[in-house]
Amino acid sequence: MAADRPTGRQSFTPSSFIYSPTTHRLRVIAVGLLVAAGCINYLDRAAVAVAEPQVHQELHLSYGQVGVLLSAFAWSYGLAQIPAGTLLDRFGARRTLGVGLVLWSLAQLSATFVRSLSQFIIARIALGLGESPMYIGGTRVCTDWFALDQRALPIAIFNSSSGLAPALAPPLLTWLMLAFGWREMFLIAGLAGFAVTALWVVFYRAPENTNVPEADLAEIRRQDSADVPHIGFRQALWLLRFPTTWGMFLGFFGVVYISWLYATWLPAYLESSRHQSVASAGFWAAVPLAAGFFGALGGGFISEGLIRRGISPAAACRWPTVVGLLAAGLFTIAASQSGNVYVAIGLIACGLFAANVASSCGWALPAVIAPPNVVATLEAVQNVGGSVGGALAPFITGALIQAKGSFVPAFILAGIISFACGLIYLFGTRGKIAA
Template sequence: MPDRDVSPATRRQRNRAVALLVIAGCVNYLDRSALAVGTPEIRADLHLSFEQMGLLLSAFAWAYGLAQIPAGAAIDRYGPRRALGVGLVLWSAAQISAGFVGSLTQFMTARVALGLGESPMYLGGTRVCADWFALRARALPIAIFNSSSALAPALAPPVLTVLMLAFGWRAMFVLAGLAGLGVALAWVRLYRPPHEAGIPRQDIETIHSEDTLHVVHLGLAQVAWLLQFRTAWGMFFGFFGVVYLSWMYATWLPGYLETQLHLSVASTGFWSAVPLAAGFVGAMAGGFITDFLGRSGMEAVLACRLPVILGLLVAAGCTAAGALAGSAGAAIAWLAVGLFAANAASSCGWALAAVVAPSNAVASLEAVQNIGGSLGGTLAPFLTGVVVRLTGSFTPAFLLAGAIALTCAAVYALMARRRIIAPA
C-alpha cells in the first residue's frame, strides 16, 4: 500500500480493513450476480417473459438507488462499521429468502431487500479508505477495494453455474446468503475506525494533513450543501454511464452469449468469465494509473478524472465493436476490452469522490454519485430486455450502451473539474 509515513501498526490495521472490504465486496457482487447467472432457469421455472425478467433484474437497482442518500448520511454520521454491519446482515437474509420464492412478486420483494441491504457497501468502503489513507494515497486502496465489484462477477459465472447445476438455482441463492452472514460476523469483530483502533495521534494527523475543512452540516443538510456544486452534478450524471454499461454486461452477458451467440449453458458460464475477468484487471489498473499520475505530479482531481473520461471513450467504442463483430470469439474479445476500460473508469470515479470532497462528506458525495449510477443500473437491464424483445437482437441494445458511455465521458470532462471546499 502507498503512504508509508505512518507506523507499521497503522499500516497493518488499514491493510486488514481493505482486505475485509474486498471480501465483503466480492460477496456483495456474488449475491447480485446470482440472478443474472440463473436467468434462463429462473425464467423457465417461474414462467417469466423477457420484459418480466428485465423488470426483476432492475428491482435491485431501484431499491439500491433510492437508499443511497439515507445510507450515505448514516455512514457519515454513525460510521461505516455500524452501517456496513447492518447492511451485511440485511442483504444476506434477503439473498437466502430468494431461494424460497414462488412468484415474481415474492422475488421482486427479495431483490428490493437485497438492494436496501447492499446500499451502504461501496459508500462505506470509500469512507473507510478516506479515514485510513492520506489524500494522494487513496486512489489505489479504493481501486483495490472497488476491484471486488469486478472480481466477483468474473468468479460468479463459473462458481454459481457449478452450484446451480449441482444443487439447483434455489440452493445457489441460499449458499451465497450464508457466505454473507459469515462476512458480517468477521466485519463487526475485526474492524475499528482509526480513532477507536489505538493508533498514534501523529498517524491520524498525517493521514488527514491534506484534507480540506470538515463540513459542519450532517444528514440531508450535508447532501443539500453538496448539490450546490457543479462537480457533484457532473459526478451524478457521469456515473450514470459508467454503471449503465457495467450493469448491462453484468445482467445480460450470459443471456447474450446463450441466446444470440448460441452457446450452451456450461459454455456460457465459462465464456462469461472472460470479459468479467478483464473487468477485474481494469478495476485494479484504474487505481495504479491514478496513483502513477498523482505521484508524477498531476493534480489529484485531474489524476482521477482523466482516466474516467478515457475509460468511457474506450468502453463505448469496444462495446459497439463487440455488438457488430461477426463471430463469438471476436465479440468476446471486444467486450473484454470494453469492460476493462469501463471498470477502470469506475474505480477512478469512486476515487474521485474521495479527493474532491471533505473527508466527513465523502460517503454523502458518493451517495449522490451512486444515485446517478443506480439510475443507469436500473435502466440498463430493463431497456436491454425491451430492445431485445422489440428488435429480436442484442446489437441495438449494445450500441445504445456505447452511445450513453460516450455522452457521459463528455459530462465528466465538462462538469466534474473542481474540488468541493467547505467554508472556513
C-alpha cells in the same frame, strides 16, 4: 460557499511520511475485509443473471418480466443511496456496513423460497436496500485510513471486487446451480454473507478507536479540507450547489449502465445470440468479466502513477474516468457488429476493462475533492445517478430484445450512453468541493 477550484495539472508533491507497523497492519485488514464483503456483494447481485434461464422457465417469465426482475435491485439500491450516505457520515462505517451486511444476507437467503415474480422482486428490493452502504462505505473507510494522495490505490483495490466477483460469479454460481439447483445457490450465497458479517464486526474499527499513533492520524488528515458543518440531508442539499456534484451524478450513470448491461445480460447474450450452451456461456462470460477486474485494479495504479508524476489527485482520478468511458463505448459498439463470437468476447473484454478503469477512478474522485465528513454523502449522490443507470440497463435491454429480437440495438445504445457520459465527466467535474 466557496467557488469550484480548478483540478487540472498542478504542482503536487506526495508525502514521504512513514506510518507505524500498527497502522499498516490495520489498513491491510480494513481493505481485505472490504474486498471480501465486496466480492460477496457482487456474487449476490449476479445470482439472478446466472439463474435467469432456469428462473425464466420455472416461474414462466417473459423477457420483459425478466428485465423488471433484473432491475428491481438497482431501483431500491439507488433510492437508498443518499440515506445510506448520511447514515455512514453520521454513524461511521462499522455500524452502518454491519447492519447492511445482515440485511442483504437475509434478503439473499429469502430468494431460496420464492414462488412468484412478485416475491422475487421483494427479495431483490431488500437486497438493494441492504447493499446500498457497501461501496460508499468502503470509500469512507479508505478516507478514514489513508491520506488524500494515497486513497486512489486502496479504493481501487477494494473496488476491484466489483470486477473480481462478476468474473468469478458465472463459473462458480453456474457450478453451484448445476450441482445443487438455483434455489440452493441462493442459500449458499446468503450464508457466505453472514460469514463475512461476523468477520467485519469482530475485526474492523475506525482508526480513532484503535491504538494507531497520534502522529499517524495527524498525517492522514493533514491534506484534507475542513469538515463541513452540515449533517444528514443538509449535506446532500449543500453538495448540490456545486456543478461538479451534478457532473458526477450524470457521468456515473454511464459507468453503471454499461457495466450492468454485461453484469445482467452477458450469459443470456452468449446463449441466445452467440449460441453457447449454459456451461459454455458461464465459462466464456468469465473472460470479459475477468478483464473488468483487472481494469478496476489497474485504475488505482494509473491514478497513483499520475500522482507520482506531479498530477493533482483530483485530475489523476478524473482523466482515467473520462478516457475509460469513451473507450468502453467504442468497444461495446464494435462488439455488437462482430460476426465472430471470439472477437466479440475480446471486444467486450476490452470494453469492460475500460469501464472498470472508469468505475475505479470515479469512485476515488469524491475522496480527493471533498472534506472527509461528506465523502460518503457525495459518493451517494454520484451513485444515485449510477443506480439509475443500473436500473435502466437491464430493463431497457430486455425491452429492446423483446421488441427487436436482437441484442445489437441494446449494445449500440449502451455504447452511445457511455461515450456521452465520458464527455460529461470531461466538462462537468473540473471543480473541487470545499466548505
